[in-house]
Amino acid sequence: MLTRILGVANAVVITIAIAALLLLPTAGEPTVGRTAAVGTAKPSQDPQATPAAKPDLPSSDLPPAVNATPEFAKQVKANELGLVPVLMYHRIMKKRFASIDRTPSQVRQELEKLARQGYVPITAKEFVTGDIRVPAGKFPVVLTFDDGHASHFALDGGGMPKKDTAVGIIYDVARKYPGFRPVATFWINHYPFGLRRQEDQAAAVRWLTERGFEVANHTWSHPNLAVLPKKKVKEQIVRLERLLKKLGAPASDTLALPFGSMPHPKKIAKAGSWDGTDYDVEGVFLAGAEPSFSPYAKNFDAGAIQRIQSNGKRGECRKWCSQYWLEWLNKHPGERFVSDGDPQRISIPRKTEGNIAVKRRAQLNAY
Template identity: 60%
Template structure:
């Protein structure tokens, strides 16, 4: 995979190893629970595996971008997009990959002040990046469906301190901060064991614009499994998601960021009569992602940035470092032209766009 404009990608193997070790410890101490919740076998094949060209504008869409408007916005839609990875949100961190509610709130407010607008992983993968001119997309992802991510209080609102409540609080404080995120869940979504309560939680999230997707049924290390077992782990979870009323999403997140020996098994396969076919596979680290409009974009190896400070290996691999780097190098990050029908970039980057999108390119 070659770099996005001007950046040489370095795969942070050490950091991914830290994520794997920490997550293994979490599963040993806090194993997944809940019933299988399997639904009858069905064909769950997803859409085609390539981001579609930007959609046609709606009647209420802003006017089409022009070279002048793109220049004024300093648009670069071939720039890098941070895909942030979160795990548990706890008042007292028990593992290095945990974050406290205050740490999450601080990071989201930093994003809002820097002009970032959240989109879902599915919107990223589909190339449907609809943020205002001059703004930057960010993808907030939460793994494992932990109780600290989402729970409703007696008032029908997300409980204080949960990830969803913090996202809404930040959106209320910063109206331009769109309250959406992606939750990749396992067999006991948000710690719930009752199928009806699981379905109610998933449907609440979907109705409020969140994406709920597949993180396998029991969170295994897929690299250690046979191809058949890899497909089984994914299909079992896809059946559960289907039974809970979650719309079929084109995205999949690898547990521990660990790829199967047969790498294609993470994106497509079949088990017990049920097929799956994902458009995008997300890793566990460790740098900003390439724009889905860039010709170097690899939909089956999308990196994520672990949310964390700058100690140890995180000195150059986690969110505090990378968000600071993008602030210092604004020409390298994705900045929107505000127009879904065009892809705008400085002229020096125009050779980096996918060939199929050259007809909608604006270079200034």
Template identity: 60%
Template sequence: MRSTPGLTPLIGIVNVGVMIVAAVVLLVYPLGGDDEPTTGQVAAPSPQPSPTATPSREPQRASAESARRVRANELGMVPVLMYHRILPKPIASIDRTPSQLRRELERLAKGGYVPITAAQYASGAIDVPAGAHPVVLSFDDGHPSHFALGPDGAPKPDTVVGVLYDVAARYPGFRPVATFWINKYPFGLRDRERQAQAVRWLVEHGFEVANHTYSHPDLWRLRTKKVSEAIVRGERLVTSLGAPPSYTFALPYGSRPKKRSAARKGKWDGTSYAYHAVFMAGSEPSISPYAKAFDPYNIPRIQSNGKKGECRRWCSEYWLGWLDKHPDRRYTSDGDPTRVSMPRRFQGKIQAKLREAMIVY
């Protein structure tokens, strides 16, 4: 995907800005100590099973006629939205309030977007109804505002998961799923059994829980061995709490290590890791995983925010509006997960291995 005119020079600035803000937040609100599990071998996993993210529905066989009818374009852009803390009174510019989160989710639901996980997007396992648009909702750091269970065993209504379920209940077809990239105290919990209870609940309900390193360091500042240590310690935590081995990995601060390949594969203390996708910090919509230009190890995300200041041209309010104004550039599903449909002018951009599955109109 080519950036819109004038945007490309901003991308580096955007990532630096996100890194600085996040660094200040973590200095004020540190993550805590260094205790962590020490066992487990991390291999290259398959996409996480998702019992509720893709509800059963009648399979639809796409054709050129049906694809044209819904204006399908499965080589279009997919917004991967990036959230951090959800607070009644935001402290940092990257924070959002519960009402802001709710309004954005309602906007997505009304606009025909259907949430999928980061793993489903990156692996190409996109199964949404014909005419709908996939969106990835990603939440960094495992903050207490993301998830908590009430006395009744249900998600607390003022958490991310609680809001997701409420919006999904009022907008049929809007799936209550998201990706949570966690650090050493998932959802603010210190007790290991409570951590495991939270992670198991999320995985069993179709959410993706994956690695964001153990202590959230700036990987650029670390030697390669320390990069691998930070990632392995985080991955050991994820799997020890009952989540599958992480299919995806999100860079803390969006900061790449000097040896870029160390973000996706490596080894430390007898444990290896090999991720299938690496996600960065904000800037622009992501391209289709079926496109030739798709780079699974450099996937951009869009910071959830308004259109003030630096966000005027690169946060979620701007980009969702841009996609509304350019529907031909947005990923629109044909409803058939076995085919890849698109207008004829896009057919040269599909990966060669997918040409047999291609439908053009």
């Protein structure tokens, strides 16, 4: 489908991202003793006391599966070798200070548009492992948030997600559009969600993971891994893995590269060991700038997964960011991943069966 060279495209976005992040104001950094992100002013507001499910929060339960036959797959126009948008968000700010910032209104409008168009969120882990349980005829989308910023998750005085945080916005959209599954992936550094105290960090991570969100590795201090020695790269990944373990999160199945910069050799981003601790992730995610290949496709590279920066169509984003690509996918529906609703089968038009990964051929349901 795409003839442009992915490496060049990604390099463009990496350069832009590095420049933008270097300009971020210090006001966006966590402060010592900050606990507002999880609302710990009163014991009753501590996420530890919040049950795993609340009646006023939409459920992240997976939809029931169907048994897809070739006839059914054709009827819903299933194409599970199609492209999947993996959207990349950073800070959510009422006033944008950098090009990669988004306002709450911009995030809300984009998510509502996705819901109206038939997209259903899945986590990065579900995507990379091929556990794509999206209703028949619908399209998966992966919502990812980098850096664990305080604008991604915070609770109000009643123990509910604050309105203009990422989690608050996701739940609002899910209430308005019940088919919009409220899940996302948060890739964190060593002060997740602006919190300094480990007990507050653990409470935040527990609140999210109990409700279907993924919290995973974005390295300890967000360095440019491309310029670090191998040992330092491994240290950055392991130190964050150790923190996640202390906070009660499962070992990371996914990792987002800071600035999208790949270490050398590439393989150490996916698996390695430092100071007696091993790590082994299923998927490594870049910083842009195109939709990802399906995890069932033979040309899918789990060690370098494309993402799309959430943004409009101005400047460098004219052909690389979310508005452009979501419009492109709408104009080229034959290129988009369309689910058959059956997680046990991979349904595709027969003319494309040569593109399926060898290890997935036993699941093939061609029509």
